[in-house]
Amino acid sequence: MTTTRPTVKRRRLWFLEFYRSAVGKKWVMAVTGIILIGYLLAHMVGNLKMYLGPESINAYGESLRDLGGHLVPRTHLLWIMRIGLVAATALHLHAAITLTFLNWRSRPARYDERHYAAANYASRTMIYGGVIVAAFVVFHLMDLTWGSGGAEFARGLPYENIVHSFERLPVALFYIVANLLLGVHLYHGAWSMFQSIGLNHPRFNQWRRWFAYGIAAVITIGNVSFPIAVQAGIVHLG
């Protein structure tokens, strides 16, 4: 058996060494999680514009390309944000997968009988929900960004594309199920991230629970409402 003592020598970049540890990976998961939650919230709120009609959401989509106004060339700021988002997603996934394998290795034998006292459905299905949501995101990008999801698609007309896509019942159901799973994932994630980065105080811990409920509920209700609205004919063409 060995112990590790920090040795006094020149080191590699400290943050690479930090990421090598499991605690460091949890930090990265929390920070990228915050970025992804921020994106999800903005994405959901932006899409609410579909309730204001095609002009509203189509203009919103166009204005995303104009982010930064005349300060930067058109679409450049959007691309910087997209690259940041992809990087955050990649780091989140890499840390999640390596930690999951570490954790499986660390508990090789199962108990014959086990009653959990604190772990809940959300905390125990993070990796499964996360992988399903990641697969869903790939489909979602094909469906509504690249236009290769099988529905009628026209670049620059998100309202029409959304209606064409969500009119297909199996697709609408897939969106609903994936977003419910995302909500469960967010519930544990939004609570857990404070713990991972050490933002924790007995006075605020109850507040953290409410924050997690709130984030999960707001994003899920908003997102799930879109396919339902199309299926119910509230959001429709013409």
Added chain:
Amino acid sequence: MDLTLRVWRQSGPGDKGRFEEYPAKGIDEHMSFLEMLDIVNERLTLEGIEPIAFDHDCREGICGTCGVMVDGRPHGPWEGTATCQLHMRAYSDGDTITIEPWRAKGFPAIKDLVVDRRAFDRIIESGGFISVAAGSAPDANNTPIPQEAAEFAMDAAACIGCGACVAACPNGAAQLFVAAKYSHLSLLPQGQPERWTRAESMVDTMELYFGSCSNHGECEAACPKNISLDFIALLNRDYLRSKWRNRRLAGQKG
């Protein structure tokens, strides 16, 4: 009362292990759980069966030696107690009790209910101490410590190192143990000089044996000393700071 025990039997580290059932007849409700095991073992010995091996020492909940999974709960059904403090009045006539050892990669099996918890010692050796000039005892109150800091450190120092947190964790992580052992020193003035090497080396050593924390909270629920998850947050915070600060210390010597 008459009970049935379903006990994990494993002759040694290489053995696959299996459950065996033993009757435990005429058990008094005032007995402790370990006394019940003693009685069953006496009878097994008389029958020529190898007694059930289990760890135990002080039997008053302060040494951290005992600890088994009882009906799927570390240290049994009572909150905030070690296995030795569990008493048979928790059970009623006819119950079947399943007893398993702690199961985690960091705690290899030795025999029956006994596991090897030396990984905890390795973690303590790597930083769970303070260096002091040994000599005559210092004057009382020579080092002023705010009451709140003393209380908070004491909450962490209540850890008896039993390993229930690892046993309870679905990831086999030892974060609560390490956080408690880290915090009770690092919250006090005496623990400051070595604070950052302590954070780094205790976590790095922990990760040689155990899984990672995913904030299930099972450890806190299982802890016989009710140690709070808040200490894990403190450890996570200080680990990042240690990587940064130790880098600067390292740079001075080139």
